[in-house]
Amino acid sequence: QSVLTQPPSVSAAPGQKVTISCSGSSSNIGNNYVSWYQQLPGTAPKLLIYDNNKRPSGIPDRFSGSKSGTSATLGITGLQTGDEADYYCGTWDSSLSAYWVFGGGTKLTVL
């Protein structure tokens, strides 16, 4: 059971928009930056969003991130079949000593 809660799966049609939620607490999301990672099948994870809402160079603006309180959201617009992947949120948790936590991951299916 992960400290950060994500829905196991989401789905939408090509061209549509989807959001993926990541719920935590004051010891993690509430007081730290959130990042998001995309893991295409059979590949290593890739940084998609950092510092809650910033995109690394090369990440299209179809991908966006936001944070409110102890929850964060990843948004993807103009869905493409190539977006089918597992998505993970992550942040530091400072409840006892600083350690990193990932959400359980969300499988995105583009129908």
Added chain:
Amino acid sequence: QVQLVQSGSELKKPGASVKVSCKASGYTFTSYAMNWVRQAPGQGLEWMGWINTNTGNPTYAQGFTGRFVFSLDTSVSTAYLQISSLKAEDTAVYYCARSGGDFDYWGQGTLVTVSS
């Protein structure tokens, strides 16, 4: 460009040890921490801990103390993960990931299979 290149797949018997390497290039190795992340078959990402590439001081996450050791060879910009007394449940893909806050670059992963 930044690259993290990991060593190849390993097949080990229970009780054996394995050492996975992660060679960094394209940046100053000691300017970023190095993390290790485990992904068991069909499962999510699990942070194992990190090593300070300046001091060599490792920090291990809960569940990764005792049999797991992080080390460095800064002369060749390489981080290592050693796992001893391997068990079947150690079967997973192990990733190294650079961090300066978030994990901005990842190795390609090393599959370690533990089977008799």
